[in-house]
Amino acid sequence: MAKWSNITAKDLRKGVVQKLSLEATPSKRGREPVYWYFIDGRKQLRITVPNIHGGSGSVSKGYLTQVRHDLMLETRQFEELVDCDLTAEEYEEIIREKLGIHP
Numbered sequence: 001m002a003k004w005s006n007i008t009a010k011d012l013r014k015g016v017v018q019k020l021s022l023e024a025t026p027s028k029r030g031r032e033p034v035y036w037y038f039i040d041g042r043k044q045l046r047i048t049v050p051n052i053h054g055g056s057g058s059v060s061k062g063y064l065t066q067v068r069h070d071l072m073l074e075t076r077q078f079e080e081l082v083d084c085d086l087t088a089e090e091y092e093e094i095i096r097e098k099l100g101i102h103p
Contacts, residue, residue, distance in 0.1 A: 007059055007082055009050045012067065015082035020091060022047060037071075039092065039101055047071060072098050 016022070022035035037045040047070040050059055059067075068078040072095060080086035096103070 005058055005061070007064055008057065009052045009059055011082055012049050012059065013052060015084060016047070016067070016071070017049060019081070019084070019088050021088070037095070039095065039099075044095065044099060044101075045070060045072065 017035060020037060022037055025034050025036060032048050032050055035047045035049065036043045037047060047067065049067060050063060064078075068075065071078065071081070071091075073081065073091075077086060077094065081091060095101075
């Protein structure tokens, strides 16, 4: 299981952005990329992730907490998402339940 102190920006890109097929939007305000999570063709969640070019170091705990909050996940669920234990389909089920979106 991923430990908060060892999660890098590359881990977030692979375990979150790519797995969930998040769509990037140009951001003119901030330096970090902004992504959207879509359900049924509609924007549901806005997620900001750190830039990779900053090196291979770990992402700060505060930033990870913000990403976890953006994704509407509990700590355990977030760690499973980054570790690839939580699938994109399981994540969608969690978000549909939290937002009250029925298929």
